[in-house]
Amino acid sequence: MKRLLPWLLLLLLSPAQAQPVRLGLYHNPPKIMADAQGQPSGIFGDLIGEIAREEGWQLEPVPCQWQQCLEWLAEGRIDLMPDVAFTEERATRFDFHRTPALLSWSQIYTLSHRRLTSLLELDGKRLAVLRGSVQQQFLGQLVDSFGLRVEWLPVDGLDQVFDAVASGRADAAAANHFIGNQQAASRDLVASPILFQPSKLYFAVPAGTNPALLARIDHHLQRWQSDNDSRYFDILTRWSGRPAQPLPPALWWSLGLLLSALLLAICFNLLLRRKVAERTLSLQASEHRLNTILDSVEACIYIKDEQLRYQYANRRVCELFGVTPAQILGQSDERFFDAETCALLQQNDLRVLQQGERVAGEEVNGLSRNGERRTFLSVKLPLRRPDGRIHALCGISTDITEYRRLQEELHQLAFFDSLTGLANRRLLLDRLRHALAGSQATGYQGALVLIDLDNFKDINDTRGHDCGDQLLQQTAARLRHSLAGTDTAGRLGSDEFVLIMEDLSPRQEDAVMQVRNRVRQLLERLAVPYEIAGKEHRCSASIGIAMFSDAQGNIDELLKAADLAMFAAKADGRNTLHFFNQAMQDDANRRSRLEHDLRLALERDELELHLQPQVDAGERITGMEALLRWQHPELGRISPADFIPLAESSGLIIPLGDWVLAQACRLLAEWRREPAMARLGLAVNISPRQFRHPDFVAGLQRLLQDSGVDPARLELEITESLLIDDIEQTIGRMEQLRRLGLRFSLDDFGTGYASLGYLKRLPLSQLKIDQSFVRDLLRDPNDEAIVRTIIALGRSLDLQVIAEGVETAEQASRLQELGCTAFQGYWFGKPDSTRHWHARLSDQAETEHRAAGD
Structure with missing residues (x-):
């Protein structure tokens, strides 16, 4: 507070009174340096000079070395320091403005005969760096993550960094490319292709001081950077541009020779045309x-x-x-x-x-x-x-x-039923043989569906065989409309039809539900009245289903199983379906009931959100993840592992996801009024099917506007499976939501399909280490190597990395040693109701408040 008082008084003075600003000045051309009169020069020097003239500030240069400048800035001996890259450590000692003054990157430089081509070649090398620089901090973390041995040579000045390489005391130098390219040219050094740490450079002030000074700097930078003709771009051009060179005389001679050659070629071409004409005759x-x-x-x-x-x-x-x-x-x-x-x-x-x-x-x-x-x-x-x-x-x-055409007609007669046009028995058995072999090779499930028309004999006996044939033809047409891309429909004989379903889910439970849902739709379609000879006729079907796994590759056994299941359907009263395996039948019934009850649960408000805390390295709760729970009135607690896949396969995940987002926004709106909860963020899992819904972006925008919550407090957790299809549309939608202020976390990272090429294009703020790697972290060196790599990758992409599934103190300690700074798991708190966490955090805040009062 004492540091702020002088600046608050200065803001109340007359505009005519110059405001003194002590500016740290060190030698780092062309970004910052002193001119012949000792005044600030270079890119940053000219920028702050222009701002000072417009604001009426009196700049007082304070010459110092880089590390000395940072120490004096932290102590308050200087007011403003140019050319400072933002890091988490510096943010604890200094304050920065929001708009970067300059974008930069760093590079490795060597002698021309000692070229380096990759980061791995730094192993065993001596590396000169500026003492306390971000280059040293970043490279230190990077080489440690790859297990490289580097001998550091920290020095106090940038000239000394390059002198160390030129004199042979170091093998390579690390520096910002602005000064690096200048210094390298004067010392017979060359730039290597090793680029690292794209940086945003700012002006910095001591922490907790001079917010008005930073605000004015931001004001000018934003105004200048939006105008291509501003002083900002004039300064950049002056310090980095190159004058155009006139064309050398040798080039003019070369152009003349080329023109002469062209004329000779034209003449030669005309001569050839004449010869061709003669020969043409x-x-x-x-x-x-x-x-x-x-x-x-x-x-x-x-x-x-x-x-x-x-x-x-x-x-x-x-x-x-x-x-x-x-x-x-x-x-x-x-x-x-x-x-x-x-x-x-x-x-x-x-x-x-x-x-x-x-x-x-x-x-x-x-x-x-x-x-x-x-x-x-x-x-x-x-x-x-x-x-x-x-x-x-x-x-x-x-x-x-x-x-x-004749061949096709012969093929049609040999393999297709002449009445319905569907595959005949010969083709069906061949297709079934290939389907069984494919299922065993790929692991994808399949099913044989046997369809028998109920009471078909009645229409033949009462209305004649022509009407019976029309019924069979219309049934075949309805079967065709029910086919998926890899299905085969055929007629075995009389009123029996067959449907071969391939490429179903590898999980048997999911495959059974897929078959059940499709066959139930088929039953409804077959039960619709038929128009035959101008009269309406109703006809149902009994359907038996045998999964490929029931027969273990044997066609005869599979046909027998489907036939037995079909007779069981007739015994159940016709117009129904029956699975060959009773256990499958029971499981399908159970999943069908769960699907029905899940729809009711949405209407009856049986669902609730539980919260699990996310903490930082000091075990302070920084946010919560919303986890869906279902308390069934009869079956008790239903595991998410049971009802979430069911919601995905049935399409219920869309309304279910909308309900979760609405509840999350309601919680965030309530937390704004609770001091203990107001600072917390809330993470919500988004399924790929929900994300790709056409109304997802617009619906979420309406929800945010209606609830009035800060979008930055809501984090959407997506999985790598979202990146498989239509990556460009996915990135586009994520960009739309990011512009609204929402943040994205990539869940279960390391277990899916994310390409590093796409990863750098995604507007992510966080990577989430999958709990499978954390579980065996202390026992499996491979898991530790994966965790170490993910942390290094997140750091290089400027993404926060959080580890989930942390269940022991040993796991938490080892993760911190590897550089992880955010955690989630039972060690820090199990998922519990919103009331539980509200009460706990409120009690904790009250205790801290009383302790502070004492």
Whole structure:
């Protein structure tokens, strides 16, 4: 408070009275240095000079060495220090303005004959650094994380850093690139490709002093940086720009020689054209005879040049395109075929022209003039000049459309049911054999669904076989509408149909639920009345289901299991489904009941949020994670591991996630009025399906506006599975939410699919070490190495790293030794109700208040 009084008094003085500002001045050109009169110069010197003139400050330079400057700033012997990079440690001693004055990075410099190409080559080297600099702090943490041995040579001045390398006392120097590039050039040093620590540089004041001074600096920097013609960019150009050099005479001579060569080439080209014209006349007679022969062949014969333009086409090509020869020459395939055909033709043609291959095969081409698709057997050969260079291709394409159509008809008769068009028994057994083999190879589940129409005999007996056939055809059509991408539907005979479902979930419980849900929808679709011969007819079905795992690869056993399940469905009263395995049936019923009860739980308010604390290195609670809990009125406490996957598979995760976000905003709004809770943040898990919902961003924005909470207090935890599909859309949505003020944490980091290339593009504020690595941290060296790497990665990306699942004091201690500063787990507090944590934190705050009063 005593430090603030002089500045508060100065703000009340007349504007005409100059305000003295003691400025730390050390030698670090071109960023900061003293000019011939001892006044501040360089980028920072000119910037503060401009601000001082506009504000009426009187700058008093205080010369000092870098480390000495920082000590004097902390002691209050100087008021303002330029060119200071922000670090967490410095933030405890100094205050910084918000807008960076300059963006910078650091680099390693060596002698030209001792070049370094990677950070790992620093092992065993002597490294000169400025004493107390951020370069030393950052590199120290980085080399420790990789287990490198580096001999440090700290010195007091930047000149001494580079002198140490030039004299051989050090192998390499670490410095900011501004001064590094200048110093290296004068000492025969070169910059290595090792770049590190992108930094934001500021002016700094002693902690707790001069907020008005920083506010005015921010004001000018923000105003200047938004104007490309401002003094800010003039200063940057003056200290980093280079004057343009006139073109040397040698270049003018080179341009003249090139122009002469071009004229000679043009003349030579004209001469060649004349020779070609003469030879063309002599070839015309031979060409006429050849055209007569080629036009009589019942195949498309053509020649294309290197740009894939037609240079020749016989009579059959003209008939195919419906144009004259003159209308074909010089045209490309885009003129005659659809886009898909053009892409395939270009791919094959380039193999001939660029690689000299002989390409032969079938081509299915779509004509643009009438949309007709025709099949050709094509052979394409490269045409070469005498020197061996390829200049064109010749193609011969025979139309085999009618032949392929006949083959397809024979195939249809052999493998498909003639009445319904579905796969017949022969094709079904073949598909089933491949499906079983694929399931065993990939681990994905599958199912055989046997469908029998209830009382089908009645329609045949009462209305005739024609009406029965119509019913079968309409049933087949409804089956087709129920197919997923890898499913197969077929007819075994009479009124029995089969559905083969592949690529279901690898987890058997989830696969059973997928089959059950889809088959129930199929039952509803088959129960819709049929329109047959102008009259309405109702017909249900009994369905038996056998999972691939029931038969262990045996087709006969699988068919028998599905048949038994189908008879069980008929015995249950028809118009129902039945699984072959009773245990599966019971489990499916249980999960179906849970899904039904979960929907009711949302309506009956049976769900609640529990909170688990997140603490810092001093075990102070800095935030909470919201965890969903369900107290079932009959079954008691339901584990999230049971109902969350069920919500994901059924789509309930969308309303469930909306409810959690609404409750989280309600809590944050209540905490604003509670001193013990007001400073806390709240983390909420977001599922990928919820995040990709079209209304997610807009809905969350409305929720924040309605509740009036500070978005910075809400943290969204996402998992790496969100990054698998459509990464660009994911990044775009995250940027939208970040602009609202929300923060993102990447949960379970290290267990998923995150690419480091994408990770640096994501607007994250935190990485969360998965509890599987923390659990065996003290026993498994691999887990410790992974944790160490994640902490180093987070530090290099300027992200906070928090470890979850911390259950013992030993784990917490070892994590701190590895550099982790944030924790979550049973050691610090188990998940409990909001009332519990509100009472505990309120009691804690009251105790601290009384202790402070005593």
